[in-house]
Amino acid sequence: MAYSVPSLARLIEQFERLPGIGHKTAQRLAFYVLDLSEQEAKAFAGAILEAKEKIKYCSVCQNLTDGEKCSICSNAGRDKGTICVVEDSQDVIAFERTREYNGLYHVLHGLISPMDGVTPDQLKIKELLTRAADENVKEIIMATNPTVEGEATALYISRLLKPMGVKVSRLAYGIPVGGNLQYADEVTLMRALEGRNEI
């Protein structure tokens, strides 16, 4: 039998589809939901529907927003001359947590990956080129992940941007702070050596 109750089986199935959630965890989460009060369950379901309904892409940077422009693009205090290009909105959150970066972002919503059938025209590259054409833009920082796809995407975009006369930079590679040299891989160590700074 396992799950003789169809509505329970359906709920477990829904949780199981979430990334990183296996069958046992899905079961635990479903049972947790059953223990919620009527009102709490409604709030949970409502949050899913509301987020899905209200959240769309910012017309400028393609970040998530529930308005026309996101809070970063509409913030007058941010430096409009710098654009940090990232893979997705979660990367924006990561950068914002540093509280150091004061420029704008551009969210690509993916990386070029011929293996997965993702071609440049499926990403928000056209929108980036339009923004880069603005003469106020001084520098574009390629902040994609240091993976094969991330590197390829950064290279592809920088080749499109260079002829436009805008400065294009890439995040520094090196030893992560708090890391251990013994456990660093050879490529990272090599890049850390290459990128050494005078102290």
Next chain:
Amino acid sequence: MAYSVPSLARLIEQFERLPGIGHKTAQRLAFYVLDLSEQEAKAFAGAILEAKEKIKYCSVCQNLTDGEKCSICSNAGRDKGTICVVEDSQDVIAFERTREYNGLYHVLHGLISPMDGVTPDQLKIKELLTRAADENVKEIIMATNPTVEGEATALYISRLLKPMGVKVSRLAYGIPVGGNLQYADEVTLMRALEGRNEI
């Protein structure tokens, strides 16, 4: 800013309340939901509401069901003389997976735990006593977890059942199959010795 979009923040908060889901995982799940199609998101929210609305306790064994009696209690092929007493419905699923047990269950929906303010009258013990009074019931197996609360609950219930003349048994303790003697704790090893069987 972190989450400048209120509906996104609310969705992350809802996921964060689930057991075993930390902030980063909640964020990942919320972004996954945003990537779902309109229809998929509706199915997810619908599964939560439907499960919450339809699922209630079986009138006999207190297991989860969407009808009046659960599929186990209404199955004529099951042995009505044996009742396995478990903490919650997930334990029923665990036993059913063995495909060995053919009796009925009784779900307590908790364990006696004075520390957490759970007293016997908050559990489905009264319902168990009513069932035990039926003369067809031959044996009641206490299958609560081998924890302090589980042991206390099993002892408490068995003391109530014994005067009724019904046989009360407890799950065997011992080395888990595939386990390693070196890593078994002293109490388990002692119990395994005590419960040794002739081969």
